[in-house]
Amino acid sequence: MAAVGGHGLQGYVVRRILLALPVLVGVSLLVFGVMRLAPGDPAAIMLGAQATPEDVARLRRDLGLDRPVPAQYVQWMGQVLRGDLGRSIPLGRPVLPEVLLRFKATVVLTTGALLIAVGLGLAAGIVSATRQYSWLDKLSMAVAVTGVSLPVFWTGIMLILVFALSLRWFPSAGMSSPYGGGFADLLWHLALPAITLGTASAAAVARLTRSSVLEIIRQDYVRAARAKGLAERAVIARHVLKNALNPILTVVGVQVGYLLGGAILTETVFSWPGLGSMMVRAIQARDYPLVQGGVLLIATTFVVVNLVVDLLYAVFDPRIRYE
Amino acid sequence: MSPVADVVRMFRKSGSAVFGLGLVLVLGAAAVLAPLLAPHDPDTIDTARRLTRPLTAGHPLGTDEFGRDLLSRLLFGARTSLVVGLAATAVAAALGSVCGLLAGFVGRWVDQLVMRSIDTLMAFPYFLLAVAIIATLGPGLVNGMLAVAIVNVPFYGRIVRATVLAVRETDYVEAARALGVSELRLSLTHVLRNCLAPLVVAVTLNVGGMITALAGLSFLGLGVQPPTSDWGSMLSSSRQYMNVAPHVAALPGLAIFLAVLGFNLLGDGLRDALDPRLR
Numbered sequence: 068m069a070a071v072g073g074h075g076l077q078g079y080v081v082r083r084i085l086l087a088l089p090v091l092v093g094v095s096l097l098v099f100g101v102m103r104l105a106p107g108d109p110a111a112i113m114l115g116a117q118a119t120p121e122d123v124a125r126l127r128r129d130l131g132l133d134r135p136v137p138a139q140y141v142q143w144m145g146q147v148l149r150g151d152l153g154r155s156i157p158l159g160r161p162v163l164p165e166v167l168l169r170f171k172a173t174v175v176l177t178t179g180a181l182l183i184a185v186g187l188g189l190a191a192g193i194v195s196a197t198r199q200y201s202w203l204d205k206l207s208m209a210v211a212v213t214g215v216s217l218p219v220f221w222t223g224i225m226l227i228l229v230f231a232l233s234l235r236w237f238p239s240a241g242m243s244s245p246y247g248g249g250f251a252d253l254l255w256h257l258a259l260p261a262i263t264l265g266t267a268s269a270a271a272v273a274r275l276t277r278s279s280v281l282e283i284i285r286q287d288y289v290r291a292a293r294a295k296g297l298a299e300r301a302v303i304a305r306h307v308l309k310n311a312l313n314p315i316l317t318v319v320g321v322q323v324g325y326l327l328g329g330a331i332l333t334e335t336v337f338s339w340p341g342l343g344s345m346m347v348r349a350i351q352a353r354d355y356p357l358v359q360g361g362v363l364l365i366a367t368t369f370v371v372v373n374l375v376v377d378l379l380y381a382v383f384d385p386r387i388r389y390e
Numbered sequence: 391m392s393p394v395a396d397v398v399r400m401f402r403k404s405g406s407a408v409f410g411l412g413l414v415l416v417l418g419a420a421a422v423l424a425p426l427l428a429p430h431d432p433d434t435i436d437t438a439r440r441l442t443r444p445l446t447a448g449h450p451l452g453t454d455e456f457g458r459d460l461l462s463r464l465l466f467g468a469r470t471s472l473v474v475g476l477a478a479t480a481v482a483a484a485l486g487s488v489c490g491l492l493a494g495f496v497g498r499w500v501d502q503l504v505m506r507s508i509d510t511l512m513a514f515p516y517f518l519l520a521v522a523i524i525a526t527l528g529p530g531l532v533n534g535m536l537a538v539a540i541v542n543v544p545f546y547g548r549i550v551r552a553t554v555l556a557v558r559e560t561d562y563v564e565a566a567r568a569l570g571v572s573e574l575r576l577s578l579t580h581v582l583r584n585c586l587a588p589l590v591v592a593v594t595l596n597v598g599g600m601i602t603a604l605a606g607l608s609f610l611g612l613g614v615q616p617p618t619s620d621w622g623s624m625l626s627s628s629r630q631y632m633n634v635a636p637h638v639a640a641l642p643g644l645a646i647f648l649a650v651l652g653f654n655l656l657g658d659g660l661r662d663a664l665d666p667r668l669r
Contacts, residue, residue: 093510098522105526212406212658216651218602220609221625221643228636328517332606336629347610350525358525366514373513 079381079388087374094370095147098363099140102355108132112353113156126156147363153356155349162360166342170364172242173341175253176333177326179261184268184322189315191269192276197303199281207273214270219329223263223336230259240338264333268322272315279314283307312383320376327365400663407659413652417645421468428462432619441635454624454638455631464645466619471649474535474614475601481539482600483593486546487585493547494554495577504551508544516541520603524612534613538603542596549592553585587664595657598650605646621646 102109110126111118126132130153131139146153152162191211195204231239237259238244244252283289284307292302331343338344342361349357381387401407420427429450436457444452444460451460493504511519523537554577557563563580567573607613608622616623624642632639 089506090509090513093506094513097510097514101522101526106528212654213651216598216647216654218605218643218646218650220606221646224625224629224632224639224643228632228639232633324515325517326515328515328519328521331517331521332609335610346521346525347612350521350529350612355525358522362514362518362522362525365518369515370513 076381076385076388080378083374083377083381087370090370091367094366095144095363096140098359098366099143101359101362102130103136103139105355109355113355152360152363155354155357157352157354158357162356165345165357166360166364169340169342169345169361172339173327173330173334173343173365175242175257176260176264176339176341177323177330179257180263180265180268180326180330180333181319181323183261183265184272184326185319187265187269188272189276191273192315193280193303193308195273195277196280196284197299204277208277211270211273214266215274217267219263219267220332220336222266223260223333226259226263227336242340260333260337260339263336264326264329267329268325271322271325272318275318276311276315279311280307283310286310309383313380316376316379316383320373323372324369327369397663401659404659404662406655407662410652410655410657410659413648414656417468417649417652418472420465421472424462424465424469428459428465430459430462432458432462432466433617434458441631441638443635444637451641452635452637455627455635460638460641463619463624464621464641467621467624467642467645468649470531470614470618470620471601471605471622471646474531474604475597475649478535478539478600478604479542479593479597481536482542482596483546483589485539486543487550487582487589489543489547490550490552490585491554491577491581494551494558494581495573501551504547508547511541511544514541517603517606520607521610521612524607529607529612529615531614531618534604534607537607538600541603542600545596546589546592549588550585553588554581557581557584591657591661591664594653594660598653598657601646601649601653 105112108123108127110123110130110132114122114126131142134142150163152166154160155162155165158165191207195207198204227239230236238256239259242253242256244256280303289302289306292306293299297305330339330341331347333339334341334344335347342365346358346361348354349361429448436453439446439449439453439457440455442449442453442457444450446452449459449461451464454460454463489504489508493501514522519541520534520537523540524533527533527536557580558576563576566576566580604613605620605622605625608620609626611623611626614620614623616627621642625639625646628635628639628642
C-alpha cells in the first residue's frame with residue numbers, strides 16, 4: 068500500500084480511507100446477516116401469527132427473500148447506497164427518516180457524555196500523574212476504579228432516585244419540556260443522562276491518561292527540559308502532554324464505541340428519544356429493517372470516528388505518515 | 391524464590407487486589423451456598439407482603455413487587471450472573487485463542503481472514519454488537535451469553551496472535567522446530583504456555599465487563615427472562631416501583647457493582663504481579 072497516494076499527510080489520508088473500505092463492507096455483511104441468519108422465515112416472523120400464507124409470500128418477494136443470498140445482498144446494498152433502508156412494518160413508514168430523527172438525539176447524548184468523559188478524565192489523570200502516590204492521586208484512582216465498575220443502567224437509576232425523584236433538581240425522563248424548550252431546557256434534560264453515560268468513560272480516560280503521562284514523565288527529554296530550568300507547568304504542557312496525546316486519543320476513540328453502545332441502556336433508563344431505545348423496541352417487535360437501519364447507522368458512525376482519530380494521529384505525530 | 395511465590399508476594403503487597411479477591415470469594419461463596427443461605431424460596435410469591443422495606447421480620451432485605459424475598463433472589467441471582475458471566479468469558483477466551491493461534495501460526499490468507507473478521511467485529515460499538523446478535527438469535531439466557539462471548543472474541547484473538555508472533559521468532563521455538571517437533575505440538579506447548587500469563591490477566595479483567603454486559607442485556611429484556619432470579623432483570627422490573635421502594639432497585643445494582651469491582655481489582659492486581667515490566 069505504501070505507494071498508493073504518495074507520501075506525506077495527504078498520502079496517509081488516502082491510504083487510511085482506502086483501508087476503511089473493507090471494514091465497511093464487513094460491517095454491511097454483518098448487518099445484512101441480522102435478518103438472513105435469524106432462525107425461521109423472517110417474513111413470517113415479521114408479520115406475526117395472524118398473517119395469511121399469501122401475505123407472507125408477498126413480503127418474501129418484497130424483501131427479495133426468494134432470490135439467492137448473494138443476489139439479495141447486492142440488491143440490499145444497492146438500496147442502502149441509494150438511501151433506501153426499507154420500510155418498518157409496525158410503523159408503516161420508511162426506515163431512513165425515522166432512524167435519522169432518532170439518531171440526532173443519540174448524537175446529542177453521546178456528545179454530552181464524551182465532553183464529560185474527556186474533560187473530567189483528562190483533568191483527573193493529569194493531576195494524578197503529576198502528584199503520583201499523593202492522597203489526591205490515590206483518591207482519584209479509587210474513584211476511577213469505582214467508576215469503571217459501575218453498570219451504566221444502575222448509575223442512571225440511582226441518579227434519577229436522588230436528583231429527580233427526591234431533590235427534584237432535574238427531570239427524570241425525556242429530552243425536552245412539553246411546551247417549548249430552547250438550549251437551556253435541552254441541557255437541563257441532558258445533565259443526568261450525560262453524567263450517567265459519561266462516568267465510566269471518564270474513569271477509563273483518567274486511568275489511561277495517568278499511565279501514559281507517567282510513562283513520558285520518566286523520559287530523558289523531560290529530565291532535560293527540567294534541567295534547563297523550565298517551569299514544571301511548562302514541562303507538562305509542552306513536553307509531556309504533547310507526547311501523551313496519541314495514547315489518550317486512542318482511548319477516546321475506543322470510548323466513543325462504549326458510549327454509542329452504552330447509549331442504548333442510558334436511553335432506555337431516561338426514556339431518551341434516541342436510536343438505542345428505538346432499537347430495543349424494534350427487536351422485541353421483530354422489526355428487522357428498523358434494527359438493521361439503526362445498527363448500520365451507528366456502526367458506520369463509529370468507523371468514521373475511528374478514521375478521524377487515526378487521521379488526527381498523523382497530524383499530531385508526523386512519524387506515522389511515513390509508516 | 392520461585393516465580394509463583396514471587397507473583398504471590400507482589401499480589402499480596404497490593405491491598406486493593408486482596409480486597410478484590412475477597413469480594414470475588416464472598417460472592418462466589420454466596421452463589422455456591424445460595425440454597426443454604428437463602429431464608430426463602432426465591433420464586434415464592436406472597437401478594438400480602440409486596441414491596442416491604444428492609445429489616446422486616448423474616449425478610450432481612452425486604453420483598454419485591456410480587457412479595458418474593460429480596461435476599462433470596464439476590465443470592466440465587468449471584469448464581470445466574472457469575473455462572474453465565476464465567477461461561478461467556480470461557481467461550482470467548484477459547485474461541486479467541488483458537489482464532490489467534492490459527493492466524494499467528496498458519497499466517498497468509500488464514501491470518502488475513504481472521505484479522506479482517508476481527509476488524510469487522512471491532513468496528514461495532516461493543517454493546518451494540520451484542521444487541522444486534524440478540525436481534526438475530528432472539529432474546530434468552532443462552533443467546534445472551536453467546537452474544538457477549540462473540541463480542542469479546544477479538545479481544546482474545548489479538549492477544550494470542552501477538553504472543554504467537556513474538557514467541558515463534560524466539561530461538562528455543564526455532565530449535566524445537568529444527569528437532570522436528572510438529573507445528574501443532576509447538577503451538578500447544580511453547581506458545582500456549584507463553585500466552586498463559588496474559589490470558590489469565592485478560593480473563594480476570596474481562597469477567598467484570600461480561601457480567602455488566604449480560605446484566606445490561608437482561609435489563610433491556612433481551613437476556614435472562616423472568617421469573618429466573620438475575621440481577622439485571624431484577625433491576626429492570628424494579629424501575630416501575632422505585633418511587634415507593636427504592637431499595638428494590640438499589641440492591642441488585644449494588645450486587646452487580648460489587649461483583650464487577652471485585653473482578654476489576656483482582657485483574658488489576660494480577661496484571662501488576664504478572665507483568666514484570668511494571669515493577
